[in-house]
Amino acid sequence: MGTTGLSIGQVAERTGLSVHALRFYEREGILANPVRRDSGGRRVYGEDDVEWVTLCVVLRASGMPLPAIRQYTDMVRRGDGNEEERLALLRQHRERVTAQIGQLTRCLDLIGYKVGVYEDILDRGAGGHECVAPPAPENGRPV
Amino acid sequence: MGTTGLSIGQVAERTGLSVHALRFYEREGILANPVRRDSGGRRVYGEDDVEWVTLCVVLRASGMPLPAIRQYTDMVRRGDGNEEERLALLRQHRERVTAQIGQLTRCLDLIGYKVGVYEDILDRGAGGHECVAPPAPENGRPV
DNA sequence: GTAGGAGCTAGAGTCGGCTCTAGGTCAAGT
DNA sequence: ACTTGACCTAGAGCCGACTCTAGCTCCTAC
Numbered sequence A, B: 001m002g003t004t005g006l007s008i009g010q011v012a013e014r015t016g017l018s019v020h021a022l023r024f025y026e027r028e029g030i031l032a033n034p035v036r037r038d039s040g041g042r043r044v045y046g047e048d049d050v051e052w053v054t055l056c057v058v059l060r061a062s063g064m065p066l067p068a069i070r071q072y073t074d075m076v077r078r079g080d081g082n083e084e085e086r087l088a089l090l091r092q093h094r095e096r097v098t099a100q101i102g103q104l105t106r107c108l109d110l111i112g113y114k115v116g117v118y119e120d121i122l123d124r125g126a127g128g129h130e131c132v133a134p135p136a137p138e139n140g141r142p143v
Numbered sequence C: 001g002t003a004g005g006a007g008c009t010a011g012a013g014t015c016g017g018c019t020c021t022a023g024g025t026c027a028a029g030t
Numbered sequence D: 001a002c003t004t005g006a007c008c009t010a011g012a013g014c015c016g017a018c019t020c021t022a023g024c025t026c027c028t029a030c
Helices: A008-015 A019-027 A047-061 A066-078 A083-126 B008-015 B019-027 B047-061 B066-078 B083-126
Strands: none
Touching (some): A019 A047, B066 B083
């Protein structure tokens, strides 16, 4: 049986979390199953643990708060029979992420516009002809 | 001269920030120009202030930290002549936002995949035929 | 045998970004 | 006269998510 068995440091390395964060997540009840320990009391992670942590990292990266991840973890831990609940939670999160992307995209438009404005100002300035009344950079009463 | 003059409460309402947050931003040096006061010492905002705050809200919403917003504010306050700097800062932020959207999109893919998995499980379950060995929901060692 | 490095626990500290409190002023309405 | 409500300041408090520290145990290599 080729069960690997990874140390916390190795898991940290491949998930991108710090060892501190991994222990913290465990304390917070965010690991789906209790981490095994070796004879010396050190954590030994399996591939499935790594996969789970990786999922958690993705959920965090997309803005899911730890309490929600814990909820989801609890559902999974409770086992089969609550798939509707899990689905609902995932769908809700998906909508939030979609909304977030939408908002960021709108922000990006404005930022892009601003970038364009400054590019124009600089192009014009570099062109050599004096700009007597520069097109009010930010607002009408700067400084 | 149709200068409006808004109270802090009105600005809060139309920018979405709280009055607390508005005062906090001011203390943090994030308002481009000093807010005027009425005879009683109360803040009076002009349309330009509201526009500036609105820009700040967009920058915040797209993840720019307050210190960076303050930097930008400082540049604007210093007046003409540092347009390259402003442009650089905005471009940098634009790239970060783009990256963030990319990351969220990748997360969304995974979440969508998970949603699909659960939809399949539930469809199959609702179909009536017993699922003897359900396709391992989360990982091989749940609970 | 001893120095280094990785791991352990419990608990304290940090950081960003607000949010709230206490204690007060002021103007308008009843 | 008095209550209400919006505003003021200075400063404390809070929340989320880590991050770090102290003081310890192992194991390995020199």
